[in-house]
Amino acid sequence: MKTTVLGSGAVLLLGIPLISYFVAPSLKKATGKWVDFGAIDDLTPGSIEMLTYEFLVKDGWLVLPQRGFVWAKTNQDRAIKVFSSTCTHLACNVIWQEEANHFICPCHSGRFDSHGNPVAGPPTKPLSTLESKIEEENLLVYLTF
Amino acid sequence: MNRATGISHVTLIEYLSLERIVKRLSVLTVPADALTWHRFFGALLLSLLVLLFLSGAFMAFYYSPALGSAYDSVDYALFSLPFGGIIKGVHHYGWNLFLIVLGAHLVRAFVVSAYKPPRQMIWVSGVMILLFVPLFIITGDLLTWDQKGFWSTQVRLSIIGSIPFIGDLLVRLFQGGPLTGIVALTRFYVLHILFLPGLLAFLILIHFHFIKNNGLSYSFSSDNYSTKTVRFFPVIFNRWLILFMGITLVLGLISWYWPAPLGDPADPTDSSYVPRPEWWVLFLNQLVTIFTGSFSVVGSVIIPGGLAGLLIVLPFIDSSPERHPVRRKRVMLCAAIIAIAILALSIMGYLEHFSTPHV
Ligand code: HEM
Numbered sequence: 001m002k003t004t005v006l007g008s009g010a011v012l013l014l015g016i017p018l019i020s021y022f023v024a025p026s027l028k029k030a031t032g033k034w035v036d037f038g039a040i041d042d043l044t045p046g047s048i049e050m051l052t053y054e055f056l057v058k059d060g061w062l063v064l065p066q067r068g069f070v071w072a073k074t075n076q077d078r079a080i081k082v083f084s085s086t087c088t089h090l091a092c093n094v095i096w097q098e099e100a101n102h103f104i105c106p107c108h109s110g111r112f113d114s115h116g117n118p119v120a121g122p123p124t125k126p127l128s129t130l131e132s133k134i135e136e137e138n139l140l141v142y143l144t145f
Numbered sequence: 146m147n148r149a150t151g152i153s154h155v156t157l158i159e160y161l162s163l164e165r166i167v168k169r170l171s172v173l174t175v176p177a178d179a180l181t182w183h184r185f186f187g188a189l190l191l192s193l194l195v196l197l198f199l200s201g202a203f204m205a206f207y208y209s210p211a212l213g214s215a216y217d218s219v220d221y222a223l224f225s226l227p228f229g230g231i232i233k234g235v236h237h238y239g240w241n242l243f244l245i246v247l248g249a250h251l252v253r254a255f256v257v258s259a260y261k262p263p264r265q266m267i268w269v270s271g272v273m274i275l276l277f278v279p280l281f282i283i284t285g286d287l288l289t290w291d292q293k294g295f296w297s298t299q300v301r302l303s304i305i306g307s308i309p310f311i312g313d314l315l316v317r318l319f320q321g322g323p324l325t326g327i328v329a330l331t332r333f334y335v336l337h338i339l340f341l342p343g344l345l346a347f348l349i350l351i352h353f354h355f356i357k358n359n360g361l362s363y364s365f366s367s368d369n370y371s372t373k374t375v376r377f378f379p380v381i382f383n384r385w386l387i388l389f390m391g392i393t394l395v396l397g398l399i400s401w402y403w404p405a406p407l408g409d410p411a412d413p414t415d416s417s418y419v420p421r422p423e424w425w426v427l428f429l430n431q432l433v434t435i436f437t438g439s440f441s442v443v444g445s446v447i448i449p450g451g452l453a454g455l456l457i458v459l460p461f462i463d464s465s466p467e468r469h470p471v472r473r474k475r476v477m478l479c480a481a482i483i484a485i486a487i488l489a490l491s492i493m494g495y496l497e498h499f500s501t502p503h504v
């Protein structure tokens with residue numbers, strides 16, 4: 001009985017600091033920020049274009065460039081919608097194929113139409129749209145990481 | 146007797162307080178049945194583990210777990226050091242063979258009913274080891290920091306992440322945050338070379354503890370098995386040594402002819418790289434592909450978890466004393482159906498990922 005109490009004490013004494021030490025960075029909330037993708041004049045109306053980004057992200061004790069891309073859909077009336085490139089099945093990057101008129105995911109051949117809705121393969125959820133705004137004729141997109 | 150020191154063998158053993166252990170080893174006998182070929186899978190596993198530990202520990206002399214350095218350090222060890230290709234090859238082919246032999250060891254134990262009372266816990270501890278090994282592969286694969294390792298890790302993490310409720314948290318715990326970067330690499334490294342080997346050694350100790358206390362299962366062939374015994378030391382032990390040298394040579398030669406693969410350095414933005422699942426996860430990967438949408442839990446959690454659970458509780462649901470496979474038709478039939486299903490899924494997965502070109 002005494003041993004049980006002392007033993008549990010020892011476990012707590014070691015467990016609390018060690019587990020907090022290990023877990024801490026995992027609990028950091030995801031943050032987001034507005035990323036500037038340049039002048040909207042560079043976008044072609046009636047098309048879907050890949051926009052690449054690169055910004056610095058702090059990963060533990062290093063600050064490193066984080067690269068990736070999003071898909072910007074510009075309508076004839078210049079309304080812009082920005083899709084995440086992350087496939088809703090298992091997070092591969094989808095690629096817009098003009099000829100097929102679909103976003104195609106190379107991993108399990110998932111397909112999405114030009115509105116981001118799943119049309120073939122394993123994905124069942126539409127591509128997520130990213131919050132975007134236009135400031136001083138530049139396209140800004142809110143990215144979370 | 147050593148002339149220079151005047152210390153004889155016997156007194157050295159006494160100095161080291163090893164008399165009891167030496168005596169126990171020298172009288173230890175096991176049923177002669179221990180010499181049948183399919184009883185050597187266990188010894189083969191031990192041999193492979195020794196090789197994995199040695200090759201891994203020596204690779205760690207050169208491996209540098211940091212972005213921008215990890216890949217180059219692997220490349221350096223692989224191409225600029227004598228036996229570099231062979232050490233990495235032994236590690237690479239070693240874990241592949243380890244998985245295969247682990248499967249064979251389990252199938253043998255199943256077929257000859259080695260899991261039946263009183264040996265339930267030997268089986269359970271063995272299954273624990275089997276379920277534990279993938280962690281080594283998941284963590285090891287990222288270390289080389291090449292395209293294959295990086296992107297396979299992304300796929301594995303997103304499968305883990307799709308587990309309802311806890312998936313996201315698991316991934317964050319594993320990576321130490323949302324990114325597969327320096328924190329993640331450091332974690333994977335320390336898990337791979339410190340925590341996991343320590344835990345595995347502990348699991349193996351438990352396995353041996355149960356074997357020692359419950360004994361090996363008897364052979365069916367002779368009724369007088371108990372009368373025929375052989376000494377563990379040196380008869381069995383020498384065979385282990387031969388086996389160890391044999392497998393070392395085989396792995397060494399394989400690594401010499403077919404160097405271990407090292408792809409291009411990882412590029413987190415290169416989405417055109419499509420990782421192909423490894424042979425041992427093809428069936429799981431196929432399950433994930435078949436069950437989609439709201440059923441995705443079935444493929445990613447329920448079926449794999451159910452299979453693992455079934456393996457663990459097998460000795461408790463099938464505890465009849467009948468041991469010969471021919472007289473256990475029901476159990477053998479169920480096992481055959483499961484085995485065929487796994488094989489069929491693997492073949493489907495193989496065809497999907499390896500024979501059709503991707504768009
Ligand atoms: C069951 C045991 C083990 C398995 C299944 C395993 C698996 C792996 C895998 C899949 C890799 C990726 C490289 C490749 O496949 O070529 C790897 C790399 C590595 N492993 Fe292990 N491993 C095991 C035990 C160990 C141990 C015990 C250590 C050290 C004490 C170790 C140290 C390393 C190091 C340093 C690397 C990176 C170096 C390189 O890839 O060249 N491993 N391991």
Ligand code: FES
Pocket residue numbers: 087088089090091092105106107108109110121122123
């Ligand atoms: S990840 Fe896109 S289809 Fe599976």
